[in-house]
Amino acid sequence: MNYAERLQNVTVLGAAGKMGSGILLLTAIEMADLSFLPENKDKNFILNAMDISDDALSGLMRYLKVQVKKLAEKKMVLLRKMYADRDDLIENGEIIEEYVFDVMNMVRPVTSLEPAYKSNIIFEAVAENAALKIKIFKQIDDNNPNKPWFFTNTSSVPITKLETEAGLKGRILGFHFYNPPAVQKLVELILTENTMKETEEFALEYAKKLKKKIVYSNDFAGFIGNGHFMRDALYGINKALELAEKEKLSIPEAIYIVDKISRDFLVRPMGIFQLIDYVGVDVCSFIMGVMNPYLADEDLHSPVLDKMLELGVKGGQFSSGAQKDGFLKYEKSRPVAAYDFETKQYVDFSEFQAKCDAKIGAIPKTQKPWKAVNFDKKKLDILEDYFQELNETNTFGGKLAVDYLNTSKQIGWKLVNMNVAKTDDDVNTVLLTGFYHAYGPINNY
Amino acid sequence: MKKLRKKVYMAAGYNTISLGTGRKEFNPKKPRPGLEHYIKEAGKATLEMIGGAKNVDECVIGNFMSARFNKQGNLAGFFPMIDPGLRYKPAVKVEGACGSGGLALATAIKTILTDTAEVVLTLGVEVQNTMKAIYGADVLAGAGWFQKRKDGHAYFFPGQFSDRAGAYYEKYGKEKTRLGMATWFKNAVENARLCPTAQEYHNTVEDLLALGLTEPNGKFFVDNLSVYDCSKVSDAASCLIVASEEGLKRCGIDKKDAVEVIGFGQAEEDLTQDPEDLCELSTTKEAVRKAFEHAGITKDDLATIELHDCFSIAGVLATEAIGLAKPGKGAEYIAAGNTSRTAKIPINTTGGLIGWGHPTGGTGVHQAVTIWEQLTERAGDSQVPIPADRPYGLTINMGGDDKTLVSIVYKRG
Numbered sequence: 001m002n003y004a005e006r007l008q009n010v011t012v013l014g015a016a017g018k019m020g021s022g023i024l025l026l027t028a029i030e031m032a033d034l035s036f037l038p039e040n041k042d043k044n045f046i047l048n049a050m051d052i053s054d055d056a057l058s059g060l061m062r063y064l065k066v067q068v069k070k071l072a073e074k075k076m077v078l079l080r081k082m083y084a085d086r087d088d089l090i091e092n093g094e095i096i097e098e099y100v101f102d103v104m105n106m107v108r109p110v111t112s113l114e115p116a117y118k119s120n121i122i123f124e125a126v127a128e129n130a131a132l133k134i135k136i137f138k139q140i141d142d143n144n145p146n147k148p149w150f151f152t153n154t155s156s157v158p159i160t161k162l163e164t165e166a167g168l169k170g171r172i173l174g175f176h177f178y179n180p181p182a183v184q185k186l187v188e189l190i191l192t193e194n195t196m197k198e199t200e201e202f203a204l205e206y207a208k209k210l211k212k213k214i215v216y217s218n219d220f221a222g223f224i225g226n227g228h229f230m231r232d233a234l235y236g237i238n239k240a241l242e243l244a245e246k247e248k249l250s251i252p253e254a255i256y257i258v259d260k261i262s263r264d265f266l267v268r269p270m271g272i273f274q275l276i277d278y279v280g281v282d283v284c285s286f287i288m289g290v291m292n293p294y295l296a297d298e299d300l301h302s303p304v305l306d307k308m309l310e311l312g313v314k315g316g317q318f319s320s321g322a323q324k325d326g327f328l329k330y331e332k333s334r335p336v337a338a339y340d341f342e343t344k345q346y347v348d349f350s351e352f353q354a355k356c357d358a359k360i361g362a363i364p365k366t367q368k369p370w371k372a373v374n375f376d377k378k379k380l381d382i383l384e385d386y387f388q389e390l391n392e393t394n395t396f397g398g399k400l401a402v403d404y405l406n407t408s409k410q411i412g413w414k415l416v417n418m419n420v421a422k423t424d425d426d427v428n429t430v431l432l433t434g435f436y437h438a439y440g441p442i443n444n445y
Numbered sequence: 446m447k448k449l450r451k452k453v454y455m456a457a458g459y460n461t462i463s464l465g466t467g468r469k470e471f472n473p474k475k476p477r478p479g480l481e482h483y484i485k486e487a488g489k490a491t492l493e494m495i496g497g498a499k500n501v502d503e504c505v506i507g508n509f510m511s512a513r514f515n516k517q518g519n520l521a522g523f524f525p526m527i528d529p530g531l532r533y534k535p536a537v538k539v540e541g542a543c544g545s546g547g548l549a550l551a552t553a554i555k556t557i558l559t560d561t562a563e564v565v566l567t568l569g570v571e572v573q574n575t576m577k578a579i580y581g582a583d584v585l586a587g588a589g590w591f592q593k594r595k596d597g598h599a600y601f602f603p604g605q606f607s608d609r610a611g612a613y614y615e616k617y618g619k620e621k622t623r624l625g626m627a628t629w630f631k632n633a634v635e636n637a638r639l640c641p642t643a644q645e646y647h648n649t650v651e652d653l654l655a656l657g658l659t660e661p662n663g664k665f666f667v668d669n670l671s672v673y674d675c676s677k678v679s680d681a682a683s684c685l686i687v688a689s690e691e692g693l694k695r696c697g698i699d700k701k702d703a704v705e706v707i708g709f710g711q712a713e714e715d716l717t718q719d720p721e722d723l724c725e726l727s728t729t730k731e732a733v734r735k736a737f738e739h740a741g742i743t744k745d746d747l748a749t750i751e752l753h754d755c756f757s758i759a760g761v762l763a764t765e766a767i768g769l770a771k772p773g774k775g776a777e778y779i780a781a782g783n784t785s786r787t788a789k790i791p792i793n794t795t796g797g798l799i800g801w802g803h804p805t806g807g808t809g810v811h812q813a814v815t816i817w818e819q820l821t822e823r824a825g826d827s828q829v830p831i832p833a834d835r836p837y838g839l840t841i842n843m844g845g846d847d848k849t850l851v852s853i854v855y856k857r858g
Contacts, residue, residue, distance in 0.1 A: 073579045076599035077665060090595045091583040 001120065003205055004034045006149075008045050011116035012123045013136060015049035015109075016056035018317070019153050020125035022181030024049050024060070024107070025067050026210050027123065032103045033209075036082045047106045048115040057109040067182065068103045072096045117143040123175070125153040128286050130161060137166035149199050151175040155226050156290040159219050160192045170194040173203055176223060177212075178434040179279070186434035187212040188223050215429050220420045222291040224430045227420050228441060229275075230288050230300055231411045235404070236262055236272035237302050247359070252338035252347040255327055257356050257400070259335070264363060265390065265401035266408075267383065269370045269436045274335055277315035277326030281308045307341050361395025374438045383438065387445035405445060412441035446739050449706070453557050454693055454858050455550075456703035457494035458685040458814030461486050463644040463802025465574055465679045473574070480515045480572045481523065483682035488527035488568055491684040495564070495696035498530025501686075502562035506538045507549030507569040509806035509844075513584045514573050524566070531566070542588035543755060544844025545569065546683070546809020547851025551711055553687035563692030569810030570682035578678055585805065588845040590716050598667055603675055605846045606756040607667035612723035613758060614669065617773040625776025626757035627657025630673050630799060632785050633754070637796030639827040644679055644802035657757075674757040676803035683811040693858075700858035704817045707742070707837065709853040710735025716848055724773070726759070729841060730766040732850035736839070740854035744768050747790050748831045749819050751812035753843040754797045760784075763841060764792075791829045794819060809842035809851060816840055820857045831857070 010027060014020040024047070031045045051057050072079060079095050089095045108115060113136065116122055122140060126132060137150055150172040152162060159174045166172075174190030187207050191200060207214050217223040222230060240254040249257070259271030276284050285305040292300045308314070308326070315326025328335035329346040337346035366386045373382050387405075390398055412427045421427045428440020439445070461483050464471055471477075484506075492498050504524040511517045521536035541548040546569035553565040573581055579599065586594050586601035598604025614622050631653040637645035650656055659671040666672060688696065693703055712732040721727065737743060744767055752767070754760035761775040769790070770778035778784070784792040795801045795815050798808060816838040818824040820831055838855040 073577060074665075076579050077663070080599050087595065090591075091586075092599055093580050093583050096579075 003202060004037070004040055006120050006202060007031050007034060007206075008043060009119045010046070010121045010123065011048040011050055011119040011140075012125065013050050013116070014124065014126035016051035016053060016060040017125055018179060019177060019181055020051070020123075021060055021063055022179075023123050023125055023153065023177060025064060025182055028064065028068070028103050028107055029071060030206070030209055031106055032099070035102075035106070045106045046108060046118075048119065049107050049109045050111070050113065050116060051109075052111060054111060057111070061104070061107070061109060064107065065100060065104060068100050069096060072099045113139055114143075116140045116148075118146070119144065119148055120146055121149050121151060123151045123153065128154060128156055128283070128290060130157045130165075130290070133157065133162055134165045137162065137168060137172075141166065141168060147171060149173075149202070151203065153177055156222050156287045158221050158294070159190050163192045163194065170196045171199060173199060174217075174219070174223070175203055175207075176217075176225070178225065184434060184436075185211070185213045186225075186430060187214055188217045188225055188430065188434075189214050190217050190219050190223060192219055213429065213433050215426050215433075216422065217426070217430075218420050218422075220418065221294040222287065222420075224415055224421045224427055225434050226287050226291065227415045228408070228411050228427065228431060229279075229435070230284065230291060231414075232408055233272055233276050233284060234288070234300060234302055235407050236276075237304050239400070239404075241304065249356075250347070250352070251340045251342060253352045253356050255338040256349060256352065257360060257397075259328065259338075260356075260360065261397055261400045262404060264367065264369065265397055266404060267367070267370050267373055267386065267438050269374070271335075273327040273338075277323065277328055277330075278317070280314060280316035281305055281326050282314045282316070285309055304341065308339075311341060311344060313339060313341075360397030360400075361393075364389040364393055364398065370438055374436070379438060383445065391445075408441040409443065416442075446710075446735060448739070449708070450558060452690050453554050453706040454688050454690070454700070454703040455685050455706065455813055455817055455855070456688065456693065456698050456858075457491045457696070458683070458817045459487050459490035459494070460642045460683045460811055460814050461681050462642045463679045463681040463804060465644050465677050465802060467644045467648060467677065469647050471574075477574060477680065478572075480511055480517055480520075480570065481526065483570050483572060483680065484520075484523045484568060485527050487570070487682035487684035488524070488566065491566065491568075491686060492528055492530075495686055495698065498528040500564055500692075500696045501531060501534060501566045502564050502692075503534060503556055504531060504536035504566045505549045505553045505556070505568070506536070507540070507545035507547075507567075507806050507809060508538060509540060509542050509545045509571055510584050510587060511570075511572070511806075513587070514571070514575050514581070520570075535562075540806070541849040542844035543753070543803070543805045543808055544842050544849035544851055545806035546811065546813075547840070547842030547844075547853075548809070548849070550687065550809055550813055550853065551709060551851050554706055554709065557687055557689050557692070563689045564696060565687045566684070567687050567810060568682060568684040569804070569807035571804035571806040572680040573678050573805065574680050581678055588848075592717070600667060602846070603667045603670055603756065606758050607661070607669040609720075609723045609762065610669040610674070610756075610758040613761070613776075616724055617776070621780065622761065622776040623658060625761055625779040626674055627654050628780045628782075629754065629757040629760045629784070630657035632779075633793060633796045633800030635800075636786055636794055636827060637800030639825075640795035640801060642681075643796045643800055644677055645796055645800045670756060670758065676755050676798035679802035679804040681802055681804035681807055681811070683807050683814045685810065685814055685817065702821055703858040704820050704838070704855040705858045707854040707856050708736050708738070708740030709851065710737075710739060711852075712850045714848045716845065720847060724762070726762045726766045726843075726847045728847045728850050729753075729763060729843060729852075732852040733767050733839070733841060736852040736854050740837070742837055742854060744790075746835045746837045747839055748835055748837060749794055749816070749829055750790060750792045750839045750841070751794075751797065751815050752792060752839075752841040753808070753812075754793060754799050755803060755843070757799065759843070760792075760797070760799075767839070767841075786827075786829055794824065794829050795827045809840070812840040812842055813853065813855075816855050820855060
């Protein structure tokens with residue numbers, strides 16, 4: 001079975017979710033491109049979009065149509081070539097409409113597993129629940145005569161566990177997209193001891209066609225991305241608690257300070273609390289829960305997250321893409337208030353911003369926001385100058401930032417020492433491409 | 446062509462801003478003013494300068510594709526909306542693609558010459574940001590022959606002029622041509638920065654020449670042009686009056702505040718034929734020749750020019766069509782600074798189509814307004830010197846790929 005044949009019948013599980021919908025979109029486009037090749041013209045390509053909710057699937061089809069159209073508008077030069085033999089399609093608008101139909105026409109929204117019994121590849125992006133994943137994999141594999149391959153998007157469950165318990169010897173690998181899959185360039189590729197060579201080769205070709213950057217991670221719970229993010233997040237949460245106690249700050253004040261330090265002083269795209277909200281308080285808590293049993297020398301668990309979930313404050317996004325409130329409250333995607341899980345209320349930044357900013361102290365003069373730095377050709381020079389100045393500052397905020405930076409570096413080293421990542425570079429690549437950081441955690445700053 | 450049988454003037458010019466990417470007010474996600482807004486703003490401004498609608502005898506509006514950009518036809522019917530005083534007055538819409546504005550001027554001039562009108566309110570308008578550029582390309586392709594659309598480029602007109610640029614690179618050398626084109630872009634933006642209504646007025650890029658030298662990428666756009674070689678998508682209207690001597694008097698406008706039309710040339714080429722020589726704008730050349738002959742002047746009598754640089758390569762080719770540069774020497778002529786605002790004959794003093802903007806069907810009228818501002822010395826920061834011994838202005842407005850041409854010679858009244 002060659003690459004195109006393999007992709008002739010595909011199922012995405014959890015297709016209406018945040019990750020699933022992106023995987024579905026990218027796969028649909030790739031399949032459509034294949035279907036236009038002369039040798040594939042008379043073949044039928046099928047992409048099952050499986051999810052449990054009919055409502056969510058309706059939303060998915062709408063999302064898909066909008067996104068496919070947007071992509072089509074961007075590759076019009078190519079599309080005119082693809083449809084050159086269709087004399088009835090003359091204008092760009094006519095060609096785009098036909099292309100959107102052709103892509104949508106491959107997609108079958110389904111709520112049962114049966115269609116997956118004919119698939120050659122199963123992309124899995126259901127909830128981070130190992131038992132659920134195993135049950136579904138087993139059911140499909142028991143009924144599918146094609147010996148299908150399973151590409152799981154899990155960001156935390158060890159692949160070997162899934163392989164063993166679902167009895168998929170050699171036919172599974174971790175193919176971990178970053179959120180949102182259509183935008184983020186990074187995929188973490190995780191093999192088990194048994195993963196077949198041809199499955200890996202297909203994964204590499206597929207990633208290449210999707211223009212994704214592959215970083216191999218060893219099969220250890222959390223892999224590289226969450227291995228860094230979860231520890232980084234826990235450090236941020238605990239630092240806020242520590243500040244509240246030692247410096248006699250309210251919880252919202254402490255959250256504000258840590259978020260600001262981790263964003264502005266660390267030149268990151270988001271502060272740590274905003275990132276937790278973006279990923280979802282529930283998702284973070286769940287991932288820590290999956291990872292923690294595998295960790296011998298540390299306790300990756302936060303009672304604060306438990307408390308937030310008890311209070312029903314979860315973060316994450318609305319289906320429109322707008323940010324839900326979590327540790328922070330958002331207006332037009334910008335944080336404007338911080339949550340006090342003791343009084344169960346948001347407190348506006350305006351009530352304490354001046355006081356907190358004064359406590360933090362002036363930000364080093366050479367600091368520029370992430371947006372101004374990350375796309376600058378002289379990025380490395382700018383960062384070098386800035387961090388040199390940061391290391392020399394004696395302000396409260398400056399010291400917090402340096403501690404934060406060092407912790408992030410320690411986490412990076414730990415991932416290499418634990419053999420989760422093969423090299424320092426792999427850790428840095430994951431943070432640069434999967435988290436859009438301007439610099440890797442393992443650096444000389 | 447016979448000499449004008451009586452004096453024809455233009456006055457009371459007005460340009461709205463050219464709205465589109467580059468202007469701070471522009472937000473593609475928010476609703477924008479429509480066709481009606483632009484027609485009203487420009488029309489009212491001119492009426493105010495001429496003592497009101499009662500002084501207007503007839504109206505002409507130039508527009509290219511409102512039927513598709515705005516799903517609106519019958520534009521002549523918008524004149525009474527500008528002012529009830531225009532109700533029941535004769536009005537007509539003319540269309541000749543991006544040369545529609547020039548055709549509106551020519552129509553108004555001829556109306557004055559027939560003696561049936563003394564004052565013709567003349568307006569040009571296009572509102573094109575109603576759709577994304579990739580669909581706008583379909584609409585604008587209507588300026589070419591539709592039978593050739595299927596084989597054309599996704600970005601049809603950039604594709605046409607990319608072919609011209611490619612042929613020119615091959616014949617005369619790419620490097621020096623790109624330098625001339627980049628200089629054209631630089632001049633356009635620098636001039637636009639002096640004109641508050643220009644689309645590139647807010648442009649703050651430091652190294653414009655480097656940007657202009659951006660290497661074309663045929664994978665995403667066309668083979669031989671980058672986006673900086675192209676005019677942008679614009680919403681704008683321009684308005685003025687075309688009037689007889691008596692008409693000016695009626696409006697209370699001193700001749701000194703008007704420009705006189707000394708001569709004009711019109712030329713049309715077969716839409717179904719490809720250009721004979723990609724490296725020459727032969728129809729432009731013919732229209733300019735006619736205009737010069739009609740006016741009895743030469744290029745050496747010109748103080749300033751507004752020409753149709755829908756693409757930087759069109760600017761290069763136009764300098765040759767006018768006779769400012771020999772064939773193959775246009776790019777070097779530009780690179781040497783001969784078209785800049787400090788040159789002997791400054792060209793496109795408020796940015797032209799690339800810098801000021803290109804509201805397709807409105808551009809011809811915009812050019813006339815700009816020349817009127819320059820020759821009557823009301824161009825503000827973008828004013829260039831108008832020498833007494835060569836006081837003439839020239840406009841060249843082009844529809845399609847060198848198909849529909851109107852060129853006019855002006856002098857202060």
